[in-house]
Amino acid sequence: MIGPLAVRADADQPTPALLAEIEAGRARLDQVLPWLDAEQPDLQRLLLEAAWSRPDWGPAAVKQLRNWLTHPTFSADRDRQLTGLLQTFADQDEVQAVLAKAIADPATGQAQRLQLLQGLARTRLDPLPDAWLNVLRTVLTDEDRMVCQEAVFTVKMKDVDGCDSILRAIGKNGKYPLEIRIAGLECLASRQRACEPDLFGLLREQMTAGKQAPVKVAAARTLGASRLSDAQLAALVEDFSQLPAATISLLLPAFSKSKDAKVGMALVAALERLPGAGVSVGEADRALACFPNEVHVRFRPLREATLSRNRQDWGQLERVARELLPGDVRRGKLVFQSDKAGCTACHRAAGQGGAVGPNLSKIGVIRSHRELLESVLFPDGYVAPEFRTYLAATDRGQIHTGLLLQETTDAIYLRTAPRVRTPVARRQVEDFAPVAASLMPRGFDKVLSRQELSDLIEFLASQR
Numbered sequence: 001m002i003g004p005l006a007v008r009a010d011a012d013q014p015t016p017a018l019l020a021e022i023e024a025g026r027a028r029l030d031q032v033l034p035w036l037d038a039e040q041p042d043l044q045r046l047l048l049e050a051a052w053s054r055p056d057w058g059p060a061a062v063k064q065l066r067n068w069l070t071h072p073t074f075s076a077d078r079d080r081q082l083t084g085l086l087q088t089f090a091d092q093d094e095v096q097a098v099l100a101k102a103i104a105d106p107a108t109g110q111a112q113r114l115q116l117l118q119g120l121a122r123t124r125l126d127p128l129p130d131a132w133l134n135v136l137r138t139v140l141t142d143e144d145r146m147v148c149q150e151a152v153f154t155v156k157m158k159d160v161d162g163c164d165s166i167l168r169a170i171g172k173n174g175k176y177p178l179e180i181r182i183a184g185l186e187c188l189a190s191r192q193r194a195c196e197p198d199l200f201g202l203l204r205e206q207m208t209a210g211k212q213a214p215v216k217v218a219a220a221r222t223l224g225a226s227r228l229s230d231a232q233l234a235a236l237v238e239d240f241s242q243l244p245a246a247t248i249s250l251l252l253p254a255f256s257k258s259k260d261a262k263v264g265m266a267l268v269a270a271l272e273r274l275p276g277a278g279v280s281v282g283e284a285d286r287a288l289a290c291f292p293n294e295v296h297v298r299f300r301p302l303r304e305a306t307l308s309r310n311r312q313d314w315g316q317l318e319r320v321a322r323e324l325l326p327g328d329v330r331r332g333k334l335v336f337q338s339d340k341a342g343c344t345a346c347h348r349a350a351g352q353g354g355a356v357g358p359n360l361s362k363i364g365v366i367r368s369h370r371e372l373l374e375s376v377l378f379p380d381g382y383v384a385p386e387f388r389t390y391l392a393a394t395d396r397g398q399i400h401t402g403l404l405l406q407e408t409t410d411a412i413y414l415r416t417a418p419r420v421r422t423p424v425a426r427r428q429v430e431d432f433a434p435v436a437a438s439l440m441p442r443g444f445d446k447v448l449s450r451q452e453l454s455d456l457i458e459f460l461a462s463q464r
């Protein structure tokens with residue numbers, strides 16, 4: 001089948017000849033299949049544009065999908081091609097219908113249903129089409145436990161609402177494995193007005209005494225995203241002494257809505273008892289935002305002490321801030337997009353760049369020049385929960401660090417570097433924990449000249 005332009009599966013770019021064929025609108029779908037799931041934004045854009053301009057590719061995609069469904073095989077290559085095909089053609093009605101039917105039908109077979117659900121989770125459609133929402137809600141109660149588990153992870157990944165009562169029932173059902181119960185509760189957390197006592201107890205128990213590391217972390221994330229009562233927050237503070245600081249960082253967002261002075265005082269006292277560097281000042285400031293003034297007064301000595309421990313950093317920040325020159329937005333954009341700064345490997349702004357870090361297209365609205373400078377020089381100060389770095393250690397002695405991209409029934413996927421998606425098999429995971437450091441490199445004050453840095457900050461501030 002594969003023509004003279006065949007590409008090697010291990011190459012990370014199509015051959016120049018194939019690229020020319022794609023641009024000329026002559027490539028066949030089977031030739032580009034190996035590239036559709038490329039983690040390379042430019043190549044992805046080129047292929048998406050090609051798919052839009054080639055009416056013959058749509059039917060070919062449906063045919064390919066049907067063919068795979070009748071001849072299932074399982075390999076990393078097939079997985080990539082299937083996911084790439086779904087990503088590229090997810091907006092086509094027929095692809096949506098074929099996928100929904102295959103997932104819903106037990107005759108499709110367990111392994112393939114799991115594969116299709118994982119593929120669906122990675123499509124970029126937002127919102128999901130009704131056909132997919134319906135099938136997800138249905139398979140949440142599927143007889144096949146594994147399919148049901150995978151559906152919970154898919155629902156979490158796509159942030160699907162409208163199945164909260166099923167998810168709550170799964171969370172409460174002691175017959176399900178803990179990782180699924182907690183994943184179900186994590187989907188709900190931010191939408192619930194309150195956290196029921198039995199579920200609060202379950203989450204707390206997993207976080208402190210649970211056995212599986214990924215479940216412990218998911219329980220902490222769920223509590224952090226939940227709306228907890230002041231009594232629950234007070235109980236949570238008591239757990240701090242048993243938890244590593246990076247896990248406490250995951251819990252802190254839950255405190256940011258409370259105004260109760262007693263809770264605030266207990267929180268500060270617990271932070272004071274943390275050994276070593278504890279949580280960052282930026283994270284503590286956000287958690288304490290709504291508490292009355294007496295809480296802020298109580299926090300002040302710890303805040304000062306933490307800041308002065310980082311005095312070197314702060315001294316450096318002051319120095320650089322004083323040395324900044326008038327910046328130029330146009331030049332700053334060039335710095336942002338330059339190889340030397342490398343920002344676009346991780347961030348999107350001015351219509352270009354990756355998604356390892358937050359999208360910076362509107363960053364000027366919420367951050368001052370000073371805060372931007374601080375983020376660029378010292379990224380570890382405040383890290384939003386969704387950009388938290390995780391460390392996974394396997395029983396084979398490998399250590400991976402990266403952002404949490406996706407959890408499935410059999411693996412945890414980390415973004416370990418720009419464009420690299422690393423699977424860590426669940427049964428090999430020995431340890432899994434958030435880490436304090438940001439994935440963003442430090443030292444940009446050394447890499448960039450003062451003029452370049454000034455232009456860069458001006459460019460970021462102009463993004464609104």
Ligand code: HEC
Nearest residue numbers: 341342343346356357358375379380382383387438439440
């Ligand atoms: C390896 C990936 C990576 C690179 C390269 C990188 N960043 Fe980041 N950046 C991140 C991540 C992840 C975060 C979120 C965690 C954090 O705040 O530290 C972040 C956070 C930020 C923030 C804070 C955003 C907010 O919401 O407050 C700014 C500003 C920023 N980066 C600017 C830059 C600039 C400018 C460059 C280039 C000089 C750059 N970054 C290079 C990954 C990266």
